[in-house]
Amino acid sequence: MKGLTDAKGEYPRVRYAADAYAADNSHRRQGLRPLFWIFPWVTTSLLLLLSLYLSVKEIVRLRTELNTTLRLYHKLDTDIDKFGSFSTGWKTDFGAAKTAIEVERVRFKGSPAFRSDGSVYVPHPGPIDYVGEPSPELDEQWDKLLHNNSFMITEEEARATWPEEWVQAYSKMPEGESGYLVELDMFHTLDCLNEVRKMLYPKYYGAKAEYNEFKDLHKGHCIDQIRQHIMCSGDLTPVPTKSYDVLDGVSVRYVNSNYPHTCRNFDSIRNWVDERVVRYDRERNMKKLMHGDY
Structure with a gap:
């Protein structure tokens, strides 16, 4: 029986399939563990970028609307100075009659x-x-x-x-x-x-x-x-x-x-x-x- 023992005279442990599966799984888990740590960061970063993109897009839209509104107000002020208005009287309306204007x-x-x-x-x-x-x-x-x-x-x-x-x-x-x-x-x-x-x-x-x-x-x-x-x-x-x-x-x-x-x-x-x-x-x-x- 001497051939079946090791140098210490002990019988070697038999490696079963279950043990092999557990060992492989342990290695896999150790290999996947960094991915589980990375995934939340990647997701958070993507959501942050999406939120930033939408915020910038909304800011651009609001700024465009504001500029358009300001241009309209400027044009309105310019037109009123130049032409007058429907409710207060055009420049070509008879001055004294403007008091009669009711819209x-x-x-x-x-x-x-x-x-x-x-x-x-x-x-x-x-x-x-x-x-x-x-x-x-x-x-x-x-x-x-x-x-x-x-x-x-x-x-x-x-x-x-x-x-x-x-x-x-x-x-x-x-x-x-x-x-x-x-x-x-x-x-x-x-x-x-x-x-x-x-x-x-x-x-x-x-x-x-x-x-x-x-x-x-x-x-x-x-x-x-x-x-x-x-x-x-x-x-x-x-x-x-x-x-x-x-x-x-x-x-x-x-x-x-x-x-x-x-x-x-x-x-x-x-x-x-x-x-x-x-x-x-x-x-x-x-x-x-x-x-x-x-």
Whole structure:
């Protein structure tokens, strides 16, 4: 049995498969242990980098928005200095009338709609009719808009309004008077619109058949005045095209303008002009009384 013992005379320990597996596993664990330590650091670093990237991206976005906002404010300030504003008055608005400016939101009315049988109606008519078959009542409504269109301004106001052309604005008035007679362009354009309305009903308004050069030019002027006024205002209110299903599956589309618009209050300006006319008439009558013209 001597061949089975070692130098100390002890039998060597038999290595079983389980022992070999345990030893291999121990070596593997020792080899993987550094990886378990590295993994949290790598994950944390990646999350930190991702967080840093997102933070930088957000900072860039906010800075871009801030720069855009600052540019808009700068442009707004520059534009206000140069042109004025809708709510406080444009540079081209008559200075004294700016006190009458009141901004409001108005829902337009009057857009037509279609029933399922194809008939047309106005679902939301305005409180006052300015269109339709002519009548004394209809003309009266337009007269309420357009009465006292013109008023006199002083020479000082004329100089401030037309610095380089105020002299040309001087005109002779009826009854031997003279001065600076003006009309706010809103009323001028409304008057043109009323003239176009009357053109649609020549029989009622007694239009003469013979050619009249001035009347022809005046018609063209009125249409072009309305065009320029609309294009100048540049209203950016979006209005949708609505679709209506009528008879036999036919679909009809029509623009619906019955949406809120930002406007200057008309009545406020109308009242201002009325007061200005009354004040001028009162001052004129007082001068006549003082000079014994009665």
